[in-house]
Amino acid sequence: MTVSSSDVISIENLVKKFGDFFAVDDISFAVGRGEIFGFLGSNGSGKSTTIRMLCGILTPTSGKGRVMGCDIFTESEKIKQSIGYMSQKFSLYKELSALENIRFYLGAYNIARGLWKERTEWVLELARLGEVKHRPAADLPPGWRQRLALACALIHKPGLVFLDEPTSGVDPLTRRHFWNFINTLAETGVTVFVTTHYMEEAMNCGRIAMINAGRIVALGAPEELIHRTFPDNPEAGLNDVFIQMMGRKGS
DSSP states (O other): OOOOTTEEEEEEEEEEEETTEEEEEEEEEEEETTOEEEEEOOTTSSHHHHHHHHTTSSOOSEEEEEETTEETTTOHHHHHHHEEEEOSSOOSOTTSBHHHHHHHHHHHTTOOGGGHHHHHHHHHHHTTOGGGTTSBGGGSOHHHHHHHHHHHHHTTOOSEEEEESTTTTSOHHHHHHHHHHHHHHHHTTOEEEEEOSOHHHHTTSSEEEEEETTEEEEEEOHHHHHHHHOTTOTTOOHHHHHHHHTTSOOO
């Protein structure tokens, strides 16, 4: 695999074993700056294990890789400070207001006090949270809570943000607005690494990787993967590709 200087993620022959079990088995891929990269897989496919390694939470068994220029084996703490992460489950403080949650994360990321006002105003405008900033997070509708979670993940202005099923549990209109936000974010040069079970959402990604049984079974632009997998079926979609690939072990 050729690694570009513009890649914010580059991994080669990455392996993670638990005993004799290969949770991730010799995978390689790279993600460029400003790219929206989808990472798809069924439960138990190795998707979560891969993300935990990329986020500096889990040390790989073997292989090599860099995230934001940091080695995934030796610089995990640097990785954690240079990325944003939005969990599938709402993980903020529900009893605190949106503004108080943002201030908590300003402190957690060691943002200089002199920047707090500027960063708060910036992220409130970015996520369009101004009108609800004093409401407790518990009282916000699901779509607003997701926007708050993303705002907190972006407060330290990371160049790379991981979004783990960011629109799970929200209505289709809110999903559309959220993806408009993700596209705007990528246009500013932020790399977005996203997981989703909605294939129509995955079509918004520049490229996607599908993982099954710990191996990468498909990698490329969504339309390219559809045509490559079903060259004679103009009615096929990404959902058809996903179903077929989840029954196949990669090479």
